[in-house]
Amino acid sequence: MSDVIVVGAGVVGAACAYYAARAGLDVTVVDRGPVAGGTTGSGEGNVLVSDKEPGPELELAMLSNGLWRALAEHGGFEFEPKGGLVVAETDEIQRRLTELAGKQGVEHAMVSGAELRDYEPHLAEGLAGGVYYPQDAQVQPMLAAASLLRHGAESFGRGTLRLRLGVTVTGVLRSGGRVTGVRTSQGDVLGDAVVNAAGTWGGEIAALAGVELPILPRRGFILVTEPLREPLIRHKVYTAAYVTNVASDSAGLETSAVVEGTPAGTVLIGASRERVGFDRTTSVPVLARLAEQAVALFPALREVRAIRSYCGFRPYCPDHLPVIGADPRVPGLYHACGHEGAGIGLAPATGHLLAQLLAGERPDLDLRPFRPDRFSEEAA
Amino acid sequence: MTGAPYDLVVVGGGPAGVAGALTAALAGLRVALLDSGARLGGQYFRHAAVPEREPGLDRFLLQARLLDGRADVLTRHQVWNVSREPGGDLTVHALTRDSSGERPVTLRARRLLIATGAHDRPLPFPGWDLPGVLTAGGAQALLKGGGVLAGRRVVISGTGPFLLPVASGLARAGAAVLGVYEANGGLGLARHPLLALGKAGEAAAYAAALARHRVPYRTRHAVIAAHGEREVEAVTVARLDPDWNVLSTRIVGCDTLAVGYGFVPQIELGTQLGCETRGDPDGSPVLRVDAAQRTSVPGVWAAGEPTGVAGWRQAEVEGRIAGRAIVGEARPIARRGPDGVLLRRRRQWRAFGEALQRAYPVRPGWQSWLRDDTLVCRCEEVPLARVREALELGATDARSVKLLARPGMGWCQGRVCGYAVSCLAGEAPRPPRRPVAQPVTLGALAEAAPEDSPDEAAQ
Ligand SMILES: Cc1cc2nc3c(=O)[nH]c(=O)nc-3n(C[C@H](O)[C@H](O)[C@H](O)COP(=O)(O)OP(=O)(O)OC[C@H]3O[C@@H](n4cnc5c(N)ncnc54)[C@H](O)[C@@H]3O)c2cc1C
Ligand SMILES: Cc1cc2nc3c(=O)[nH]c(=O)nc-3n(C[C@H](O)[C@H](O)[C@H](O)COP(=O)(O)OP(=O)(O)OC[C@H]3O[C@@H](n4cnc5c(N)ncnc54)[C@H](O)[C@@H]3O)c2cc1C
Numbered sequence: 001m002s003d004v005i006v007v008g009a010g011v012v013g014a015a016c017a018y019y020a021a022r023a024g025l026d027v028t029v030v031d032r033g034p035v036a037g038g039t040t041g042s043g044e045g046n047v048l049v050s051d052k053e054p055g056p057e058l059e060l061a062m063l064s065n066g067l068w069r070a071l072a073e074h075g076g077f078e079f080e081p082k083g084g085l086v087v088a089e090t091d092e093i094q095r096r097l098t099e100l101a102g103k104q105g106v107e108h109a110m111v112s113g114a115e116l117r118d119y120e121p122h123l124a125e126g127l128a129g130g131v132y133y134p135q136d137a138q139v140q141p142m143l144a145a146a147s148l149l150r151h152g153a154e155s156f157g158r159g160t161l162r163l164r165l166g167v168t169v170t171g172v173l174r175s176g177g178r179v180t181g182v183r184t185s186q187g188d189v190l191g192d193a194v195v196n197a198a199g200t201w202g203g204e205i206a207a208l209a210g211v212e213l214p215i216l217p218r219r220g221f222i223l224v225t226e227p228l229r230e231p232l233i234r235h236k237v238y239t240a241a242y243v244t245n246v247a248s249d250s251a252g253l254e255t256s257a258v259v260e261g262t263p264a265g266t267v268l269i270g271a272s273r274e275r276v277g278f279d280r281t282t283s284v285p286v287l288a289r290l291a292e293q294a295v296a297l298f299p300a301l302r303e304v305r306a307i308r309s310y311c312g313f314r315p316y317c318p319d320h321l322p323v324i325g326a327d328p329r330v331p332g333l334y335h336a337c338g339h340e341g342a343g344i345g346l347a348p349a350t351g352h353l354l355a356q357l358l359a360g361e362r363p364d365l366d367l368r369p370f371r372p373d374r375f376s377e378e379a380a
Numbered sequence: 381m382t383g384a385p386y387d388l389v390v391v392g393g394g395p396a397g398v399a400g401a402l403t404a405a406l407a408g409l410r411v412a413l414l415d416s417g418a419r420l421g422g423q424y425f426r427h428a429a430v431p432e433r434e435p436g437l438d439r440f441l442l443q444a445r446l447l448d449g450r451a452d453v454l455t456r457h458q459v460w461n462v463s464r465e466p467g468g469d470l471t472v473h474a475l476t477r478d479s480s481g482e483r484p485v486t487l488r489a490r491r492l493l494i495a496t497g498a499h500d501r502p503l504p505f506p507g508w509d510l511p512g513v514l515t516a517g518g519a520q521a522l523l524k525g526g527g528v529l530a531g532r533r534v535v536i537s538g539t540g541p542f543l544l545p546v547a548s549g550l551a552r553a554g555a556a557v558l559g560v561y562e563a564n565g566g567l568g569l570a571r572h573p574l575l576a577l578g579k580a581g582e583a584a585a586y587a588a589a590l591a592r593h594r595v596p597y598r599t600r601h602a603v604i605a606a607h608g609e610r611e612v613e614a615v616t617v618a619r620l621d622p623d624w625n626v627l628s629t630r631i632v633g634c635d636t637l638a639v640g641y642g643f644v645p646q647i648e649l650g651t652q653l654g655c656e657t658r659g660d661p662d663g664s665p666v667l668r669v670d671a672a673q674r675t676s677v678p679g680v681w682a683a684g685e686p687t688g689v690a691g692w693r694q695a696e697v698e699g700r701i702a703g704r705a706i707v708g709e710a711r712p713i714a715r716r717g718p719d720g721v722l723l724r725r726r727r728q729w730r731a732f733g734e735a736l737q738r739a740y741p742v743r744p745g746w747q748s749w750l751r752d753d754t755l756v757c758r759c760e761e762v763p764l765a766r767v768r769e770a771l772e773l774g775a776t777d778a779r780s781v782k783l784l785a786r787p788g789m790g791w792c793q794g795r796v797c798g799y800a801v802s803c804l805a806g807e808a809p810r811p812p813r814r815p816v817a818q819p820v821t822l823g824a825l826a827e828a829a830p831e832d833s834p835d836e837a838a839q
Contacts, residue, residue, distance in 0.1 A: 009774065035774030041783045142783040146773040165776050226791060226819060264760070264786065269822075282652060282815035284463050284473060288829035291822040302823035308793055309815045 002028040002162070004358055005182055005191035007169050007205055008337070009033075010040035011344050013197030014145040015351030016336050018071075018152040020195075021161040023359040027152070028189060029161070030182065032168035035149060036142040039199050040344065042312025044222060044268055045141040046236055046260075047345040050084045050133035051243050054103045056369035057321055057342070060349045062106070063365060065135055067348035076147030077140050078263060084136030084236040085111070085119050086243070087127050087297070093240045094129040100243070101131045108133050122232050122300045136236055138260065141344045164189070169198075172209040172333070179209065179332030193358055195334045200315040202323065202337030206372075211329045214375050215338045217313035219279065221272045223290050226305045227265030233298065236260040242271065249318075251275040253286060257293035259301075267304065269294045271341070278313055314340045317375075324350050324370040326357060334358070335372045385469050386412045386452075387710050389489035391459045391649060394422020395440055395692045396684025396699035397495030402447045403703025409710055411451035412487055414474055416458040416818075420444045422684075423497050423517060424692045436692060457485060460818040462492060462649050470653075470679065473828060475820055484824040491679045491710070493702055494650050494667065495695075498643035498685035501664075503746050504764075504800050506754045507606030507615075508639070516546045516640030523549050530554030535615055535632055537561040537603035538640040540740040546638060547597075548589035557595040558634055561617055563624055563641075564740050565600035603637060604629070604749040612637055624745030641742050643689045644799060648814040650686060653677050657811045660688045662737040665811040671723070672705035673698055681706060690733025697726045747804065756804070757797040759790025767804050778802040778810065791819070 004020050006013045009031035017027045031037070047068050052058040072079030088094035101108045111130045116123050119132060152161040164186070171183030172194060181190035196205040196213075206213040241256035251274070258270040272286045287309055295302050315338045317323065322339040334357065336350050353363040390401040393415030401413040419426055425440045447453060454476070461473040465488075472487040500515035502508065514522070516538060522529055532555045536547050539562055547560045590597055604626060605616040614633045618626040642662055650667045651657065656676035657665040667675050667682040675682050683702040684695035701722050750756075752765040762785050770784035778801045781787060787801050788794025793814055794801070802809040 034776040034780035036783060037776075037780050041780070142780075143773075146770075146784055150773060163774060165774055223816075223822075223825075224789075225822070264789075280813075281654065282461065282463065284461055284471070284828055287815070288825055288827070292826035292829045295822050295826050302826075303821055305819035305821050306816055306825055307791060307819045308789070310813075311815075 001181075002026045002189075002191040004028070004193045004195060005030065005189055006195045006197050007031075007182065008038070008197035008199055009035045009145065009149065009163065009165065010038045010197065010199050011036065011141050011145040011347040012199065012336050012339060012350055013195070014148040015347040016195050016197050016354050017161055017351070018148040019348075019351040019355035020358055021152040021156045023355045024156070025355070025358060026159070027161045028164060028191065029149065030164045030167045030169060030184060030189060032166065032185075034165055035163070036145040038201070039312045039314060040141050040145050042222070042310050043141045043344050044260075044270060045139045045144070045344050047137040047139060048084060048236075048342065049104075049106050049135050050086055050108070050131070051238075052104070053100070054105065056366075058104060058106070059365055060346050061342070063352070064346050064349035065137070067352060068137065068139060071148065071348060072139070074147070074151050076151060077143035080138045080263065081134075082136070082138055082235050082260075084133045084238070085130050086133070086238055086240055087116065087123070087130040088240050089127060091128050097131050097240055106133060107135055120234060120237055122298050123237070124297055124299055132235075138236065138262075139344065144344070169205060169208065172205070174209075174330075177331060179330060193332050193334060195336055195354065197336045199337055199339075199343065200313045202315060202335065206335070209327075209330050209333050211327060211333070211372070212376065213323055213335065213338065213372060214318055215323070216275060216316045217278050218316040218340065219272070219274050219276050219311055219313055220270060220341065221283070221286050221290065221309055221311045223269040223287055223294075223306045224308045224310075225267040225269070225301070226307050228261070228267065228304065229265070231261050231265070232300055233259055233261040233267060237297065239293070239297065255286065255289045255293060257297045259294050259297060267301065269306075273314075273341070275316070280311060282309065282311070315343065316340045319374075322346060322350065322370055323372050324353060325367045325372060327372045329373060385488035385490050386410050388412075388491045388493060388706055389414070389470070389472050389487050390493040390495055391462075391472070392422065392495030392497055392684065393417065393420035393453070393455065394495060394497050394684060394695060395425065396497070396695035397422070397493065398440065398443050398447060399696045399699030400493045400495060400681070400683055400703040400706070401451050402443050403700050404706050405447060405450040407707040407711065409707060412454060412489075413447070413451055414454045414457040414459055414472070416456065418456055420453070420455065454485070458818045459649065460816055460820050462652055464653065468679075475818070475824055482821050482824050484827050486828065491681065491706055493706065494647070494675075494680065494682040494686050495684045495699060496646040496649060496686055498645045498689055499795055500640050501642045501644045501799050502639055502796060503641045503742065504754055504756050504797065505604050505606070505746070505749045506751055507608070507612070509755050509758050510606050510608050510612050511610065512608070512612030512635055513606050513637045513639065516543060516638050519550060519636070519638035520546050523553055529636075532556070532636045533558055533634045534636040534638060535559055535561070535603060535617070535634045536638045537563070537617075539563045539742065540640065540642050541736060543640060544586040544590070546640070547595055548586045550638070551589060551593035551595055555636070557593060558632060559617070560590070560595060560597045561601040561603060562597065562599045563602040563620060563743070565622065603639065606637055607631075611635070620745065622743070624743040625748055626745075642737070642740065643685065644795065644809075645685045645687070645689060647686045648812045648817045650675060650680070650682060651811045651813065652815060652817070653680055655680060655682070659808060660737060661734050662741060663808040664689070665809060673702035674705065688730065688733055689737065690729050694726065694729035694733060697722055697729060701726060742803070744803070756800055757787035757790065759792055759796070760786040762787040767801065771805065775805065777807050778805045781805050
């Protein structure tokens, strides 16, 4: 019997397991698929502070940013502190970006239109300016998740962190109201606490425990180019529209240019957001629009080939905040899911704070904004 | 996008696509056929060695000539995506190259025939990335140039009956074929499946060609490594047990190695549209079709190798059956079922194809030929050790191996290494997910963007 069962071996589950094991707890991670086979396997790996409005998510992001840097020192995955550049097409947008940067209290530098090319020599002409955020970074999310699990299993004593793959959770076991483990396709797994880190499927796990979590899929496509011999793009570069799209409540399609190079030499192009359920059908109009916006930002990309594209389903909550913490409705049940388009960036802080809770410590951040029962209160 | 939709768009100009297009065009349908090659013919007829002609070539060329003028034949057009429009029509997204560069071409279609053939299925082994190592299909393509191969010292290895035409073609083109090494055993040349099928003439001709050129044909042998500084200078030939474990080895000097371990049907246009698949006897995912070659998606037919590898005759028969069914659907008054002869032939060739796949399987021992540093994926330069590492890190299937170690993420999109990675991950190959079937410049892709507002585009 484990102290903690983590459901989900995505980046969030991996971080929860890692920090729980580090806190001296005995952890079993179960996933119906491989490590990082869910949304983590279709994310881009940006660790961003630049795109968050001031508030609880930004605080979480700032905490996470530092933790990623520390975790990367163990090796096993690359952490690229490349910095992010948000660009403004017009003076009005530049003014709004300046205002946002002022409120965020995050390290940044204002970039005038004339200076943009010092940061990104291949940017299009005629842009009004931008803001540079040196703390924005990137990780390879799949390797990062796998390394956290590996590292957790190797560092804190034999048997502290066990990984069970290809095991589907089909029920939540309870005794006298308290959670005692999970029922799975391979038999019951017992534990004192169950952490729901099932990402976009977090609502299903919650339902197995008899509670509601309104987590919905928000589809996103990414275009990947052929590897370039010379890096064309140095930072993560995106247009200001990205920030408003991220925060939007529309179910319809929204796209904004998000462009960056990777160590493999490929360029990743996002980002689209739409709520269409779990539909994987490729939408050529969406891909075309992503290409159009990327080329508008970096005209040199016109001749570069896209060689593949993939899509994933961000775990989306109505208020765009993740669910982190103990569920007061079901003793022993904890949640760490619903991170939408920022789960990779926010994973270490999520794992760290949850491990503090599990170990009976006071979390470094106030978790109230992320509490699991906030939705039912709103409805009431 | 211009004009009214075509009654039928055919992708692929091999025997299946040409037969399907011609059948439909002769019945008066408005047909377009696209092929990425410069000429029609597909894998077998495009590269047919001259002067000694391959069986069936005249017949194919006649069909191709008849098609000219009756259908819009667009060669040098690569289709990278087919999708369903809200109104029910299909949009075929292609690219073509001309003097001014790459240009997108978009066709609208009421019906689609997927006749995209198959590609070679190589297996990795030490040295397979050296210049001078070709696939069997690649060697066949070189034959077109004829002279290129004269004087070269060639070794052929792999499994399956199609190594024979390659060997005899190369020998006739003037190459010194030092040996044909067939990894499977038992049948030998005298009991070759082409003989069993009453294609005795064909098989005998290959056998005679090999004998004339003194080409040794050895079963239970394979090339398990290629050696050379800058290009192939020699290969290790191994005698194998029935599971393909190595019994003994020797070195053979050569400057060209052609390898083929069967074929991978190209089905991604079908999977893009959500067509159901099934596993062929050799494990390859193929499109599931009914008696009329209809896939599970309305308006979408498939013929030839995407429905299972069984040679060019089967491809042509399936193309004709699909063409007739398409005509029947487009012109209900003219409806008439496909005739019994075609159905009988299709049954016969399908059985032949499946028998071949069973007679020439890939056995697991090939994995023992690899070393830790053998590249599994050449595009991304992923060695075996990294694949194993991914499996240890918690990858449980080919997709998660790809996510953790990158095999299949490069230029060829896993067409070359996908089969090997699936085997290494311990699973049968899964249907490909390739929303962008062929590389497309961002400029060309951007031109496919709708001009209306994004929200409308999403509907
Ligand atoms: C296109 C795209 C781009 C993105 N880019 C970024 C980015 O740049 N930066 C960033 O921070 N975020 C990004 N994201 C978001 C990020 O990918 C997610 O927020 C994050 O991966 C969520 O991780 P997770 O561990 O919560 O979920 P997942 O990775 O989905 O893990 C959940 C796991 O739970 C398992 N599971 C589910 N149900 C069960 C069950 N019943 N039994 C057992 N196991 C189960 C699943 O198999 C899965 O492995 C992007 C997302 C998309 C789609
Ligand atoms: C080395 C070798 C030897 C062989 N020997 C024999 C033999 O002796 N006897 C025999 O019966 N068979 C032989 N075959 C098999 C034979 O080639 C096939 O059975 C036959 O070609 C199948 O016909 P098809 O119409 O299905 O596909 P193909 O002939 O392969 O035609 C498919 C066409 O589609 C085109 N295409 C594919 N994707 C796209 C796209 N996205 N956009 C545009 N165009 C596209 C391709 O360029 C190709 O021209 C051999 C094959 C090989 C490789």
